[in-house]
Amino acid sequence: LCVQAALSLQNAQHVANLSALSRRNQDLVEVLERRLQDLQELKMISMQNLARGIAHEINNMLAKIKGGAQSLEQSVEELRDALSAILRDGEVDAEELSYLVEEGLPATLGGILEGSEGIAEIVKRIRGFVRLDQGPVQFTDLNEDMENVIKVCSSDIKEAGVTVQKRFGALPRVECRPSEINMVLRELLRNAIYYASRGDESPASGRVLVRTDVVDEGSYVEMSILDNGPGIPREAWKHIFDLFYTTKPEGSGYGLGLSECYAVVKRNGGTLSVEELLEEDAADYRTRVVLRLPTRRE
Structure with missing residues (x-):
């Protein structure tokens, strides 16, 4: 009887220990689940911040391209008017033509090129960002x-x-x-x-x-x-x-x-x-x- 009582007590203690271990494991699972959820939320916030920043910089570059295109449209219109005047009257405004050809058009095209190169650089950075662990x-x-x-x-x-x-x-x-x-x-x-x-x-x-x-x-x-x-x-x-x-x-x-x-x-x-x-x-x-x-x- 004493042996049986001792075994019963020992079994009861094992059951209690297993129950406590089960509760701790359950608590650990819940903690890990919360941590995983937090990490997912942080990842989403990080991606949102990254997307906002990228959109901001791309919009800046697009604004340069749009502004350059509008200036180019105006320069082409002015050049068309100058050519029409030449055909109609045989007169040439050398100063205006010189400005359009040597300054106006190159500056406009330069702005468009700068914006395009800026977007290409942004894309290059993004590609490098997502491949960080692949560099030798x-x-x-x-x-x-x-x-x-x-x-x-x-x-x-x-x-x-x-x-x-x-x-x-x-x-x-x-x-x-x-x-x-x-x-x-x-x-x-x-x-x-x-x-x-x-x-x-x-x-x-x-x-x-x-x-x-x-x-x-x-x-x-x-x-x-x-x-x-x-x-x-x-x-x-x-x-x-x-x-x-x-x-x-x-x-x-x-x-x-x-x-x-x-x-x-x-x-x-x-x-x-x-x-x-x-x-x-x-x-x-x-x-x-x-x-x-x-x-x-x-």
Whole structure:
């Protein structure tokens, strides 16, 4: 009887333990389901934000094309009138014809071409965005990559009226996915340009500095991007790479976003952070974003 009682108690304890484990498993399933739902909602929000930003930029390019087409229509009408006058009266307004041929038409066609190239660039960026994980790992020169990014962002720089300075040190080639890192560089530079044009000083005084160097006894290359914009409050430093965290107005831009930039850099073995300004920069700049990448992947 004692043995049976002990076995009964033991079985009861097992049943209780299994019941408790079942409840914990059910709770875990419910938590996972909620997390999955949250992730789906975040994914939808991310796609909506991306779509809004893309639509905004494409509309800007289409506005250039439409404006150029309207100007072209007007120029063709003026040219038609000039040719009619020549046929009718035998008189030529050389100054008007010269302006149409040498300035009016080329400027109009240039605007249309710029808009078309802008849309092509947007499509190229989108294709690169959706294929982030397909880029091969290879050695690349970060100085050269940033030079190319500055050229790609030349229209942003010109429109913002800021000055971009470079202080490149001699760097070893780093092993990473260049297609991913180039997109990160472009996003960081565009952010710096955006905020430099919105500092306390006049927009024409906006400044961005890109500095590169070797750190940690040659184990890492470091790229610092500084701007003299309004700055980032210290309490926001820990949130700046959070998903969807931004201080920009809604629809003011699109791209990887700093949270995605952080994930890409981490995936390439590096770090991305907002750090204290060096003493030599404190008088001229307000924000310093630092990218570090290992010279070799483990």
